[in-house]
Amino acid sequence: MxxxxxxxxxxxxxxxxxxxxxxxxxxxxxxxxxxxxxxxxxxxxxxxxxxxxxxxxxxxxxxxxxxxxxxxxxxxxxxxxxxxxPRADRRDCLVGAASIAAIPEGAVVGTSAPRRAAQLLNLRPDCKVVTFRGNVATRLAKLQAGEADVTFLAAAGLERLGQSAVGVPLEQDEWIPAAAQGxxxxxxxxxxxxxxxxxxxxxHAATRVELEAERALLAELGGTCHSPVAVLCAPADGALVMRAALFSPDGAERIEGTASFAPGDHAGVKALAADLLARATPAIAAHFRKAG
CATH class of the missing domain: 3.40.190.10 (Periplasmic binding protein-like II)
Incomplete structure (x- = not known):
């Protein structure tokens, strides 16, 4: 609303x-x-x-x-x-700890997003992921009730609800957001x-070119709602630079790539997708339809 x-x-x-x-x-x-x-x-x-x-x-x-x-x-x-x-803050916020490194050893992390779960387990394989769904208020209440130690929320959603003070934004060099986030x-x-x-x-024209590029990558990868994929597309010197990472669901395997291309020219996006799929391990490739 x-x-x-x-x-x-x-x-x-x-x-x-x-x-x-x-x-x-x-x-x-x-x-x-x-x-x-x-x-x-x-x-x-x-x-x-x-x-x-x-x-x-x-x-x-x-x-x-x-x-x-x-x-x-x-x-x-x-x-x-x-x-x-216009695109709002595209970052994820971590709620319950000051950083990924500061999450307590063996912590229970609540999320239902394959990207968040895999990316977390890639960085912190000691953590346990449990399903955590609902709107912002519901998830914060579940956290307060002790159903998990930490969780993730989109910074843009918190901002739109006037709750920007909740959680700690995760910087994009460490934690890549979802395609189209914000x-x-x-x-x-x-x-x-x-x-x-x-x-x-x-x-908003600038947002459109970013979003269409990110959605084009998802289409080329042939991902589904099960596919752990993180994407960041941002302007740089008149071009767009895209960074994308694919994970195995358990976070044990990760591949990453980047591409630079002119706004609206998705040839670079297709090349990035092809490169990622070519390098995907079986545990990653199984979650992207075009792989193999």
């Missing part, structure tokens, strides 16, 4: 509308209904989008607001993304020219 409120504010500012010109319609996603199992076991990222897709397809709503990192790489042709809002994606029907034009007014 915080993301929807921000979207409404930007639309109203761009078009000179009053706030009541845009109606917010709450939709309870399947991903919020089942909290005791990892998403990868119950349907993956589609659990965040299927109710919104249904309502959008039926014309009950004109646009959907998503956390971009929770949207499947391949989307139905009936929808498209006319707008991505981005709000706005989707509408592909044949809805009116809504598409209205949303185009709030599209």
């Amino acid at each position: 915080a993301q929807a409120v921000e979207t409404r504010a930007r639309l109203c500012a761009a078009h000179g509308w009053s706030e009541d010109a845009v109606e917010l319609v709450p939709v309870l996603a399947s991903g919020d209904k089942v909290l005791d199992r990892p998403l990868s076991e119950i349907g993956g990222k589609a659990l965040w989008t299927k109710e919104l897709d249904q309502w959008l397809g039926e014309g009950r709503i004109d646009l959907s607001v998503h956390s971009a990192k929770d949207v499947e790489t391949i989307r139905p042709d009936a929808f498209h993304f006319p707008a991505f809002l 981005v709000i994606a706005i989707e509408c029907r592909a044949d809805d020219a009116t809504t598409t034009a209205l949303l185009a007014a709030i599209d």
Whole structure:
């Protein structure tokens, strides 16, 4: 809802509308209904989008607001993304310890994200990972109740909820975030020219080129919700520099690569994906469809 409120504010500012010109319609996603199992076991990222897709397809709503990192790489042709809002802090925050190194020996770490679990175990194989799902308040309550010693939350989500003081941001040279992390994606029907034009007014071009490159990498890798992959794409001297790491689920194996390319030119992204897959060990390759 915080993301929807921000979207409404930007639309109203761009078009000179009053706030009541845009109606917010709450939709309870399947991903919020089942909290005791990892998403990868119950349907993956589609659990965040299927109710919104249904309502959008039926014309009950004109646009959907998503956390971009929770949207499947391949989307139905009936929808498209006319707008991505300016990217917020893309880092993960560690809650319960001052750093990865400061996590107590043998600590229980709560997360349901394969990337976070594998990346943690790669750095701290002594830790034990347990499933931890729910919104920010739910996960903080579980941590307080002692269900885990530490957990991870997205810095952007905390910022949007006015809780930036929670946790310690993990610097990107040590801890690579998820593809599309920190981005709000706005989707509408592909044949809805009116809504598409209205949303185009709030599209952030610099964020779009980063996001499209990151999603292109995921598509080339053929990953799924089970695939432990971390991606960071950022501007540098007029180009984009992408760093990506693939892991085995237990964190024991890791490969990493980088690429530099012009914004919008995904040849470098495809080359990076091909290189990573060519170097992937069997334990890593098994989680990426295009490997082998």
